[in-house]
Amino acid sequence: DQQVKQNSPSLSVQEGRISILNCDYTNSMFDYFLWYKKYPAEGPTFLISISSIKDKNEDGRFTVFLNKSAKHLSLHIVPSQPGDSAVYFCAASVNTGTASKLTFGTGTRLQVTL
Amino acid sequence: KAGVTQTPRYLIKTRGQQVTLSCSPISGHRSVSWYQQTPGQGLQFLFEYFSETQRNKGNFPGRFSGRQFSNSRSEMNVSTLELGDSALYLCASSLATENTEAFFGQGTRLTVV
Numbered sequence: 354d355q356q357v358k359q360n361s362p363s364l365s366v367q368e369g370r371i372s373i374l375n376c377d378y379t380n381s382m383f384d385y386f387l388w389y390k391k392y393p394a395e396g397p398t399f400l401i402s403i404s405s406i407k408d409k410n411e412d413g414r415f416t417v418f419l420n421k422s423a424k425h426l427s428l429h430i431v432p433s434q435p436g437d438s439a440v441y442f443c444a445a446s447v448n449t450g451t452a453s454k455l456t457f458g459t460g461t462r463l464q465v466t467l
Numbered sequence: 468k469a470g471v472t473q474t475p476r477y478l479i480k481t482r483g484q485q486v487t488l489s490c491s492p493i494s495g496h497r498s499v500s501w502y503q504q505t506p507g508q509g510l511q512f513l514f515e516y517f518s519e520t521q522r523n524k525g526n527f528p529g530r531f532s533g534r535q536f537s538n539s540r541s542e543m544n545v546s547t548l549e550l551g552d553s554a555l556y557l558c559a560s561s562l563a564t565e566n567t568e569a570f571f572g573q574g575t576r577l578t579v580v
Contacts, residue, residue: 385565396574444510452567453515455502457502
């Protein structure tokens with residue numbers, strides 16, 4: 354069963370606009386969530402994370418929102434830039450608050466157009 | 468500070484053979500995790516080693532094994548290779564303390580023919 358779901362396989366956004374990537378999870382034991390960005394033939398690059406005790410974390414152009422009651426998190430990128438075009442994965446870990454064992458979503462391909 | 472280094476980057480093996488992949492974590496990181504990425508299954512957790520002990524294990528057959536050395540370097544072994552083992556194998560290292568992230572290497576692309 355897919356415990357972490359990214360229901361949008363792809364997203365296209367114009368440069369300068371906001372990109373919103375969504376992620377849903379089913380396991381209520383997840384307590385730490387991360388977003389990674391991945392280019393083809395490379396390993397994922399960490400973007401931002403959030404602990405389950407928070408509902409928002411911000412780092413520059415990236416903000417992650419967590420809604421525990423809905424088991425939903427989202428990544429906002431503002432403003433979107435062409436270099437943001439990549440596949441974005443959300444990931445979650447259980448009961449440890451660490452990133453030692455991550456369950457990944459299936460990814461959303463973001464394309465930022467000029 | 469050097470990142471996570473995986474060797475080799477590319478590998479072609481024949482069905483039935485065995486393969487060993489290597490991962491050098493970021494200096495000071497004691498946790499090393501391995502993941503398999505395939506188009507159909509996405510990124511799936513294989514196992515995690517911490518201080519030379521396997522601490523977590525995913526749902527993979529026993530053909531997949533690993534170990535960690537005293538310098539935190541890790542190796543992953545796949546025996547009796549099957550065509551379905553063709554994938555990108557990713558290694559990640561972390562401090563394994565609360566609210567710290569995992570850093571990934573560039574991966575080893577394994578092709579089984």
